[in-house]
Amino acid sequence: MSRTRTLRGHALLATGAGLATAAALTLAGTATALPTGAAAASTTVTPAGHYFKATLSGKATFKAGSVTVTCSVSVSAPTSPTGTDAKNQIPAAPGNTNASGPVGGPLSAPTYSSCTSSLPGVTSTVTTSGNWGVSVQNGSPVTAGLTIPTGGFVLQTSGLASCTVTAAPTSAATVTGTWTNGAPSKLAFTNVSVPVKVVGGFGCPTSSTTSTFTVAYDVTDVTDPAQQITVTG
Structure with a gap:
């Protein structure tokens, strides 16, 4: 799935940070591996088989x-x-439970818009593509892993600085965040680092090899809006 948006400021998208944020969440299909060190506790995501939507909470x-x-x-x-594929779908039972690890699956590539940049005179467009994924691991706190596919996030700027920033430029990248149950539940990534490649001329941070981002999403049940997406043991 590919989306292009003018980022009201994804100007340098922290050279790829947006990529990680976009990913924001997926609980369906094949589990996405969490970073090494995640506790191998039992994880259950409910309601099984339901589809969900992730909407930015605050600002990225x-x-x-x-x-x-x-x-x-x-x-x-x-x-x-809805129902076309498994993107943004919690696995059907018993796949929504893992006795000793995370539960995850494919995620629709997030779109970004209404962005502003600290660089004056710069406009930006962002394209997301490829197979995004997210997984959650029960614990205190509940851990979330967001996987960005190779080159799955590309930011291009024009104006006073013409730059191209590609996140996960050589291989897929997984970043770590947290999940909080609630009404709605939230998926958050705070000061997370993602590898990037920056190409361009004057004003472009071509020496940067990583970027950081902070973002939070409200996760709501699309199948039955009266229910909440919940992670337990």
Whole structure:
């Protein structure tokens, strides 16, 4: 799934930070591996088989060098019509339970818009593509792993600085965040680092090899809006 959006400031998208944020969540299909060190406790995600939507809560910020990009709109939703595929779907039972590890699956590539940049005179577009994924591991706190496919997030700027920032440039990258049950539940990544490659001329942070981002998503049940997406043991 590919989406291009003018980032009201994804100017340097922390050279790829947006990529990690976009990913925001998926609990369906094949589990996405969590970073080494995640507790191998039992994990159950409910309601089994339901589809979910991830909507940006607050603002997403991306930093690369001295450049900061702030976005106020980001969404990852099931493929339309709902039920077309397993993206943004909690696995059906018993796949929604793992006795000794995380539960995860494919995620629709998130879109970004309404962004602003700390660089004056710069406009940006973002394209997301490929097979995104997310997994959750029960614990205190509940751990989340977001996987960005190789080159799955590309930020291009124009104006005073013409740059191309590619996240996970050589291989898929997984970043770690937290999940909080609630109404709605939340998926958050705070000051997370993702590898990037920056190409461009004057004003572009071409020496940067990583970018950091902070973002949080509200996760809601699309199949039955009256229910909540919950992670337990």
